[in-house]
Amino acid sequence: EDQVTQSPEALRLQEGESSSLNCSYTVSGLRGLFWYRQDPGKGPEFLFTLYSAGEEKEKERLKATLTKKESFLHITAPKPEDSATYLCAFNTGRRALTFGSGTRLQVQP
Amino acid sequence: EAQVTQNPRYLITVTGKKLTVTCSQNMNHEYMSWYRQDPGLGLRQIYYSMNVEVTDKGDVPEGYKVSRKEKRNFPLILESPSPNQTSLYFCASSLGLAVNEQFFGPGTRLTVL
Numbered sequence: 558e559d560q561v562t563q564s565p566e567a568l569r570l571q572e573g574e575s576s577s578l579n580c581s582y583t584v585s586g587l588r589g590l591f592w593y594r595q596d597p598g599k600g601p602e603f604l605f606t607l608y609s610a611g612e613e614k615e616k617e618r619l620k621a622t623l624t625k626k627e628s629f630l631h632i633t634a635p636k637p638e639d640s641a642t643y644l645c646a647f648n649t650g651r652r653a654l655t656f657g658s659g660t661r662l663q664v665q666p
Numbered sequence: 667e668a669q670v671t672q673n674p675r676y677l678i679t680v681t682g683k684k685l686t687v688t689c690s691q692n693m694n695h696e697y698m699s700w701y702r703q704d705p706g707l708g709l710r711q712i713y714y715s716m717n718v719e720v721t722d723k724g725d726v727p728e729g730y731k732v733s734r735k736e737k738r739n740f741p742l743i744l745e746s747p748s749p750n751q752t753s754l755y756f757c758a759s760s761l762g763l764a765v766n767e768q769f770f771g772p773g774t775r776l777t778v779l
Contacts, residue, residue, distance in 0.1 A: 591767075598772075598773070599772060599773070600670070600756050600758070600770025600771050600772055600773055601709070601756070601768075601770050602770070603767045603768065603769070606767065644708070644709070646709075652697070652714055652716060652722065653699070653711045653714060653724055653725070654709075654711070654768065655725075656701075656708045656709040656710075657708055658706060658707065658708040659708065
């Protein structure tokens with residue numbers, strides 16, 4: 558059965574303290590690994606798509622990487638406005654995405 | 667402004683009283699989908715639609731109906747709501763078959779008593 562697991566469930570950082578969020582998966586026929594950001598009371602917002610092992614994408618303080626078993630979302634020198642829940646998801650060719658439970662990130666000033 | 671809108675944003679109802687949550691997008695997207703989000707379970711897909719009059723079940727379709735009579739609208743219907751359908755619901759859309767980069771609505775928080 559295809560599965561995705563995100564860790565940690567929650568992470569508290571000080572402003573400027575870099576860290577990484579993990580998304581590990583067991584998926585047959587992966588057709589993309591995706592990262593979304595969700596702010597409280599809002600719908601998820603698309604961040605990145607990764608298709609093959611070794612691929613990296615960057616956006617401001619965020620960098621997503623992909624291996625054959627997991628994806629990392631690296632946050633460099635985070636700011637309080639980076640506080641949100643970060644969701645990873647995968648596509649196996651069905652007309653749907655399967656989402657992980659998310660990592661709640663809190664960045665304190 | 668390109669967006670997905672949902673109404674209502676908050677709804678408290680009672681068991682068995684039929685309700686409809688509307689979803690509309692102004693981006694001319696072919697693909698639309700409904701998800702529910704529950705603590706510890708993440709986002710789970712209820713139904714999706716590839717185009718007008720084309721709908722299919724997602725992972726948790728029981729107790730829900732959808733219709734796609736117009737490209738821009740994709741309402742979610744609960745014919746006889748039950749307390750286990752208390753959840754946060756999101757509508758999403760994407761261009762063509764690009765189900766990856768989905769645009770989500772603001773959510774509807776439903777409570778069934």
